[in-house]
Amino acid sequence: MVCGTANSANLGVTVHVEDDRVLGTVLLDTRHAGAPGFAHGGALAAIMDDLLGQVLIPLDRPGVTATMTVDFHAPALLGRTMDLEAWCERVDGRKLHMRGEIRDGETVVASGSALFIHVDVSHWETSGHALPPHWAGWGATADSKP
């Protein structure tokens, strides 16, 4: 829904991992409007959830969002390329404390913090849908197990 390239209705987020951080960009348009000219807060929250979730990749821990807070610091204007950055602040057993920012230039538009919980990949098997093949080894290098 947010960054999946197989979904033509995605929010257009692109991300990459640099060291232990996730960096990316997003350019929202009128499809994502709340008030005219401004991004819907729910779109920003979805972007934040996905962005923070991407940190699970450099952490090499499969996980799910248990709780997330998004602080909206400044209006997010449509039609501007915004920068994304997320990182893991702290690991406490299965609890993964993530933080991230959505920025327009020097302005932090939104900041987020979330608690993700480390789960086994089998967590997603209950849906009955096939998992992406590359998820098979996800978590293999983690120094703790869910």
Ligand SMILES: CCCCCCCCCCCCCC(=O)SCCNC(=O)CCNC(=O)[C@H](O)C(C)(C)COP(=O)(O)OP(=O)(O)OC[C@H]1O[C@@H](n2cnc3c(N)ncnc32)[C@H](O)[C@@H]1OP(=O)(O)O
């Ligand atoms: C290589 C592959 C790449 C793939 C890339 C993919 C990127 C994807 C990016 C997409 C990203 C999109 C992301 C999405 O959209 S994820 C989708 C949205 N999230 C969910 O569906 C999660 C639903 N919830 C659950 O499944 C369970 O409740 C979980 C698994 C989270 C915990 O149930 P479980 O039975 O396993 O564990 P537990 O209940 O013993 O809890 C364990 C500990 O955690 C603490 N706790 C739990 N909840 C909360 C809470 N709300 N606030 C504070 N604390 C909480 C709890 O007190 C306990 O602490 P302690 O008592 O031990 O101290």
